[in-house]
Amino acid sequence: MAGYKKNMAQYENLEGWEKLSLGMQLDKWAIRYGNRIAVTDSEEEITYSELNQKAIGTGQYFMEKGIQKGDKVLVQLPNRISFVVVLFALAKIGAVPIMMLPAHRETELEGIIALAKPSAYIVAERYLGFYYVEMAMAMQKKFPCIQNVFVDGTQRGAWYEAETERQGVFPEVDSYSTAVLLLSGGTTGVPKLIPRTHTDYMYNARMSAKRCQLDESSVYLAALPVAHNFPLCCPGLLGTFDIGGKVVLAPTTSPDDILTAITEEKVTITALVPAMVTVCMEMLEYDEDYDISSLKILQVGGAMLEDSLADKIIEEWPCTLMQVFGTAEGLLSFTSPDDDVTVIARCQGTPVSPADEVKIVDENDEEVPTGVFGELLSRGPYTIDGYYMAEETNRTSFTEDGFYRTGDKAMWTGKGHLRMGGRIKEQINRAGEKIMPAEIEAYLCKHSDIKEAAVVGVPDETLGNRICAFILTEKGNALDVQAVHQFLKEIGVASYKLPDQVEIIEKWPLTSVGKVDKKVLVQMAQEKRGDYRDGIQ
Template sequence: MLSGCPTWPKEFADRYRAAGCWQGETFGEMLRKRAAAYGDRIAIVSGDRRISYAELDARADRLAAGFQKLGIKPMDRVVVQLPNIPEFFEVIFALFRLGALPVFALPLHRKSEITYLCEFTEAVAYVIPDVEAGFDYRELAAHVKESVPTLRHVIVAGDPGQFDALDEMRTDSVSLPEGPSASDVAFLQLSGGSTGLPKLIPRTHDDYIYSLRVSAEICQLDESSVYLAVLPVAHNFPLSSPGVLGTLYAGGRVVLARSGSPDEAFPLIAREQVTITAVVPPLALVWLDAAASRRHDLSSLQVLQVGGAKFAAEAARMVKPTMGCTLQQVFGMAEGLVNYTRLDDPEEIIVNTQGRPMSPYDEIRLVDDNDREVEPGQVGHLLTRGPYTIRGYYKAEEHNAKTFTADGFYRTGDLARLTPTGHLVVEGRAKDQINRGGDKVAAEEVENHLLAHPGVHDAAVVAMPDDYLGERTCAFVIPHHPAPTAAELKAFLRERGLAAYKIPDRVEFVDSFPMTAVGKISKKMLRERIAQQLQSRTHQHKQGRS
């Protein structure tokens, strides 16, 4: 087991194995079995490329041999930052075969996040595309490699520039190591947490494959299923709920899209006869508008999953009449717990709730600020534990003591209530985090970057309501004099390598912050202030038009 990774106590591990949750299968074995069972059936479609299960399995073997020749060993960490391309699957399954650990970065991450990930995990390699969406990842890699002494290799899918070419890594299969145990950590995922430094989530082969199996069953996937991936596949939602890995588990077909634009997605749905796909609420609204006015044949689509943030009931009601398919609400977290509305749930449950836990072994508690259980139907802090919910973050002993109870329940940071039918209704976040259309922005991280500017005395970042994204970010700044402009602050954050979605949408300059009775900044009052300003301006705008 990787050092620094808390795990399940033996009594729980024994219970989950006895119940058949953990079946002792690794990801390398999973792909090998699917290749044997499905052979020439298409596993992945990307543009004109069509890759069979047998071909994917063989390419993973050859790449694993190449990685081994490069010196990558079991338990070595490798940061993987690839878009929705077939190489993503080759790379992660090659690393799974070796017992090396992918560390999943997102395409939008930049110098700040990538340098931290490589340093914190002591990564030995970093896998990137050459240029994607106009951004040259090789320039980013050059900066990161200078800063991180453990980072020996940068491997590029495409034109390698000064680095190693992924296409030249593949070599004839040599004697690979025996491979990991199913109880070993398979990979590290990035948490969307609310603290300044991202936390890493250790997922084992056993627990994650269990989540794939149950997700595939609930979503009724089989060999005929065709999953369209429009969200970045390194996100937990499109990776496993059931996502691309759940589709491969079921023997179905994964179709990769580079974006969620209806211009790209709708023709793919028609051409590939897509049966299921997943979007975040802002993208769902774009699709609903587009579907109402376009003539693409979307009749193959059976299920539209919406997750990553709460989906408004009014919009949820529009999915079936507009798209002609079943809406499935998905509420979960990379740390574990996933809730689904079931495909045969009544419309009122699908529209008004975020589903119920997918496993009978998921345990849920809703508690007040003093950890006392709330009355049925009341809003409380959501706590959970189960066979695929982690028992602690990687190398985060102090944080784990706060985030996990003594008996192993994970404090999700969500506020929710439970309906009489056992479905969850999510009411908001207790943690200081902004959910910007499914992208989680940790206020503390952005504040720390703002405070590095010489013209900033203090900063407080809060959520402000937005009809499209649900929430956007507003930075309240107490400036030094002369004060910087909002444009200067945003440019400063970009120069520091902060991902675009974390740069504040709005900057408000103030002389002081409202304070709580105990002398802390009242972010509640700041949120109310900006919400009132926006509401007032909307009202004035409407009056001006009337």
């Protein structure tokens, strides 16, 4: 990228574009929605007015302790109300939270601290059996930039009830300044930092809420870690607050916590990744105590949704499936509740903003025809024009004219909808042939005994990469590589796309946000190896 800088002024006439900081947005919501319940977690619930007052007190406390406008602050809190308070407290100061996930440990922390040099670290005392304070103190000792560690536990009361001489007085915050630093979902190395401004991030949430047709009666369940872009802003927490709805924070991503929250809180919309949908469906099969009849929309994204699972959701769940393609870097594309069921079952919809610019290109950056897969590029009002302090990465991740290279394979359907085809970097080069895992996964899921499939490329001395298919079968039915080959040949799959190795798996290894962890699958395939060579064509 050769110095391209997005001109925010060109978007100022867009519906939903508002030059207010997130802290000022909360002030507005507190006046507008007052005593309505804003958010509830497993321990308490608070109104919009109470949330604003807690954010003001906490912001004053942090300023008195040294956090200043422009400071970077590591935030590593689970799904609880204190996360929401801290988010808005920092927004009022004009400090920038770095959105760590509860699952992150020293490796991720060290790389991010070295890059961003945060002045403070706000951390849970304990969560799911892990004691974070010891890790936080070790980071503070290793990195002198961390002047303060704030522990969400015994200190929390002092945050909320801060009494200072400057009560309610905060610095003026430019709405085009960075509001949050999100973490990229990259599969290698330390995550990249994604700077989102107050205005673009709120526009992101607002347009998502409009597509989801949210209103004051909406109850949104944040089932994924709320520091993640999907439950935070797509429409997530911010989009729900904007229309005066209620946010429910699930304490963990377990299916029991998710289904219990839907049942007890009468949730109307939630967002899950495909692997989480599967385990929830399994639990619903044998436990009749859950009631998900309140659900109006189930958003599914974060990873490819297999056609067979989409069909099953549409058939079995009492709500509208909304397929979601999104990047923390910006572009969001959803199906609509008003779309025909055939569109919802097979597409990821259309961009949420009329100002989104999307191109699908070949290896030479030439646009491909409708119906042909290529790489998805995007530019627009809420898509970033560069990662934080990553000049070398920016040169390869953005075009000269500012289009972000998503790294995702996509095509336009004849009716103008996006259909995704998986990550380009996951493409398997087997003996010179290029194979997309998502394509093979879709074929495998056509088999009556296969519930889910994940395909990975595994380093191989002879082939360069061999194809390994991991499959979850119905009721534990056994399938070997020969049976899989026979089925794929019967449905007309080319021989070079047949898996060299087939492994039955009982449970998917998952990432911190519930996606199938393909790095772990590659390691498992290397360890198993087996007699895969029997299947080489």
